[in-house]
Amino acid sequence: MGQIKSVDSLYSRLIKKIEEKEPFTKYDKIDLSTFIAYQHLRTPTQRKNYNNMVISSHKQINKLVFSMKKNKGQLMDYTDNEIESLIDTFINEKYDVEVPKERSLGFMLDFSKKMTTMLSNHNFIILEASKRAEFISSDNPYCMVKEKWSENWSGFGVVNTIKFFPLTPKYLLVLNDPGDKFEYMKVNKSDVRSLNRLIFSWADRLIFPRNITLLDSLIDVHRKK
Known part of the structure; x- marks a missing residue:
């Protein structure tokens, strides 16, 4: 331990x-x-x-x-x-x-x-949420989206995916492509909303938002699917 x-x-x-x-x-x-x-x-x-x-x-x-x-x-x-x-x-x-x-x-x-x-051999991008927007987290916060070149039959691996990891309600880390870049980038409320939907979809059982309104909106979107 x-x-x-x-x-x-x-x-x-x-x-x-x-x-x-x-x-x-x-x-x-x-x-x-x-x-x-x-x-x-x-x-x-x-x-x-x-x-x-x-x-x-x-x-x-x-x-x-x-x-x-x-x-x-x-x-x-x-x-x-x-x-x-x-x-x-x-x-x-x-x-x-x-x-x-x-x-x-x-x-x-x-x-x-x-x-x-x-x-650590990926490019690092730190996304900063805009004002009045925040990232959620979950009991399974490491999220992946397949690269466009990845075969349909392949699983979600470390190499063939873009990785997303919420660090705080204000910051989220993106890892993509092998490289040594490191940069900060601000994202608007719409982008934060899309990323929160991704985090929500990867959750096992628990979601950790800082306000109940945000959680309710995500649940509504999920129910409409």
Whole structure:
């Protein structure tokens, strides 16, 4: 947990630089990428994705092993009813697999370093919301939009997407294309509204706006879809 706390401590220093419109060094980009990687990988959504991957892999291996034993006649000691029960269990996957929380935490710690490297090699754009506009956040704040050149069949990866991450109600980070650029840009109320819709669509269960009116408007837009 000490490592996670040290990552969280990076946030306040970097936000202060952003509020002062200071340029980022290479190491600042690495620090902010580290913070984003940890924030992304420890969300309930990512834990759920990791658990589903482990469970699916575990069940496929069990299904393969059971099928091999059955085909090789290694189930002779079982009755027909027992074999039917095993088929129902392993082939039809009628059983649960529990993934220890420590495994998903271990994955987060291991992959965060790779993700930090990939993110820090992107161009950084800090968007500043106009007056009377603000960015929302959620329990899954790392949002992605596929690059135009990305194949339809491909998933949402680190390389083939533009990344959006709300930093505060006033600032949002955009990561796009490999490069070393760093710039600040102001966006109007309409652009903020569009970005909030994106953040809303990526949320798992919770939205964090600073006022209820903004939340109500987003819910209305979502219901009309």
